[in-house]
Amino acid sequence: MAMFRSRVTSKACSNGLSVLTAQIVPSSRNFATVSSVSPATRNHKVVVVGGGSAGLAVSHQLLRTGKFAKNDIAVVDPAQWHHYQPGWTLVGGGLKTKEELRKPLESLIDPKLKFYNEGVTTFSPKENLLTLNNGDSLNYEQLVVVPGITVNFDSIKGLPEALADPNSLVSSIYGYNTCDKVFHTVTSLRKGTAIFTQPAGIVKCAGAPQKIMWLALDYWKRAGLYDISNRERSPVQINFATALPGMFGVPKYSAKLNELRIERGVEGLFQHDLVAVEGNTAIFARLDKKDQVKMHFDLLHVVPKMGPHEFVKKSDLANEVGFVDVDETTTRHTKYANVWSVGDASSLPTSKTAAAITAQAPVLVENLMQSLEGKEPTATYNGYTSCPLLTEYGKVMLAEFKYGGEPHETFGRLLGVDQATPRRAFYHLKKDFFPWVYYKSMVKGTWAGPKGWVK
Numbered sequence: 001m002a003m004f005r006s007r008v009t010s011k012a013c014s015n016g017l018s019v020l021t022a023q024i025v026p027s028s029r030n031f032a033t034v035s036s037v038s039p040a041t042r043n044h045k046v047v048v049v050g051g052g053s054a055g056l057a058v059s060h061q062l063l064r065t066g067k068f069a070k071n072d073i074a075v076v077d078p079a080q081w082h083h084y085q086p087g088w089t090l091v092g093g094g095l096k097t098k099e100e101l102r103k104p105l106e107s108l109i110d111p112k113l114k115f116y117n118e119g120v121t122t123f124s125p126k127e128n129l130l131t132l133n134n135g136d137s138l139n140y141e142q143l144v145v146v147p148g149i150t151v152n153f154d155s156i157k158g159l160p161e162a163l164a165d166p167n168s169l170v171s172s173i174y175g176y177n178t179c180d181k182v183f184h185t186v187t188s189l190r191k192g193t194a195i196f197t198q199p200a201g202i203v204k205c206a207g208a209p210q211k212i213m214w215l216a217l218d219y220w221k222r223a224g225l226y227d228i229s230n231r232e233r234s235p236v237q238i239n240f241a242t243a244l245p246g247m248f249g250v251p252k253y254s255a256k257l258n259e260l261r262i263e264r265g266v267e268g269l270f271q272h273d274l275v276a277v278e279g280n281t282a283i284f285a286r287l288d289k290k291d292q293v294k295m296h297f298d299l300l301h302v303v304p305k306m307g308p309h310e311f312v313k314k315s316d317l318a319n320e321v322g323f324v325d326v327d328e329t330t331t332r333h334t335k336y337a338n339v340w341s342v343g344d345a346s347s348l349p350t351s352k353t354a355a356a357i358t359a360q361a362p363v364l365v366e367n368l369m370q371s372l373e374g375k376e377p378t379a380t381y382n383g384y385t386s387c388p389l390l391t392e393y394g395k396v397m398l399a400e401f402k403y404g405g406e407p408h409e410t411f412g413r414l415l416g417v418d419q420a421t422p423r424r425a426f427y428h429l430k431k432d433f434f435p436w437v438y439y440k441s442m443v444k445g446t447w448a449g450p451k452g453w454v455k
């Protein structure tokens with residue numbers, strides 16, 4: 001991060017495609033600053049690190065309390081673009097273009113917020129200070145650390161090269177550069193073995209690796225290339241190779257998804273963690289048998305490993321695995337009482353989604369405001385998160401749950417429906433309503449997910 005700046009970053013300021021060298025440009029600013037201009041220190045009441053889903057929701061909700069003057073709140077993010085990442089699955093399914101899902105980050109930031117279009121180099125929480133890549137420092141009373149996580153394409157040997165090769169049928173919905181290659185690979189395959197992977201460790205939206213598989217299956221079925229009833233006779237065979245022991249982390253939805261998998265003739269390769277791609281061979285570590293297996297593929301959809309940003313991981317704010325160490329109910333840092341985190345970068349033990357942030361952001365904001373007044377935090381987060389799981393074109397299973405993998409279904413409560421049953425209405429929520437309400441309201445701080453619009 002000190003030497004290079006990425007032109008394209010993902011939802012927060014994660015350098016999502018750091019392995020694709022075409023996207024990386026040397027940063028002259030770092031050197032220019034050192035040689036000519038002396039570093040400056042600036043003061044803000046609140047500094048928010050990250051202009052992703054969490055950063056924008058939190059900063060605008062803070063602003064809307066009416067308790068801050070212009071430039072009291074600063075937002076720090078090196079990205080030029082803000083991406084609606086939940087939409088990348090829809091791009092992979094040929095339902096949206098990637099361009100329509102992004103907006104210039106600066107255009108989403110209220111002019112009353114001070115925007116630093118820079119990355120963070122170091123945190124000094126004991127001094128209430130952080131330094132930027134350009135050498136400047138920011139002082140704060142309260143710090144919100146929400147930079148998201150990085151997608152590590154180079155965590156799988158041979159993957160960067162395979163993704164960059166326009167002739168390979170290897171792709172991933174997990175990056176801006178590669179999400180549109182996915183639909184191209186799906187429409188190009190005529191016969192053979194398709195493998196969809198899900199890695200060991202934490203990923204954003206744990207359902208997405210199979211959402212794209214269900215869309216591809218449906219596409220091949222409609223094209224006459226996939227025979228659900230006869231795997232042997234079907235021109236295309238589908239394998240779901242996941243490092244997990246089941247289809248999903250929540251038992252209720254996992255059971256239903258496994259039924260779908262069996263009904264639809266998809267082979268489940270559980271505890272299989274992709275480690276390398278060599279030509280048309282995928283190499284998996286088998287986590288239960290502690291060995292490796294090689295498998296031929298004709299189409300491969302890869303979900304790389306993901307992890308915290310280095311500048312967070314190496315800081316005093318991180319827990320032992322690199323996430324910002326916060327209390328799971330108040331979102332306050334366990335050691336530093338004026339530091340807060342939600343979203344992907346946080347240690348909150350729930351599934352990392354934009355839906356989770358709709359429930360987390362108001363809790364963080366309420367508690368931070370109380371903290372500014374010298375009061376103890378009282379708002380609590382119950383672990384709410386959601387995964388609108390596309391199971392075919394036109395149908396979505398709306399998984400919603402809280403801590404402990406316990407279902408917490410909005411429409412179950414309101415209408416008495418079972419959300420494990422895939423429905424057309426949920427599909428339109430996912431495809432049309434959520435992307436719309438996200439840019440219309442969520443990034444502006446006026447959308448609280450299942451709780452609806454806030455005043």
Ligand code: UQ1
Nearest residue numbers: 086354355358386410434438449450
């Ligand atoms: C949501 O608010 C949201 O954000 C706009 C999503 O998009 C990523 C979601 O997937 C979900 C599930 C919600 C939650 C809202 C309702 C009405 C269930």
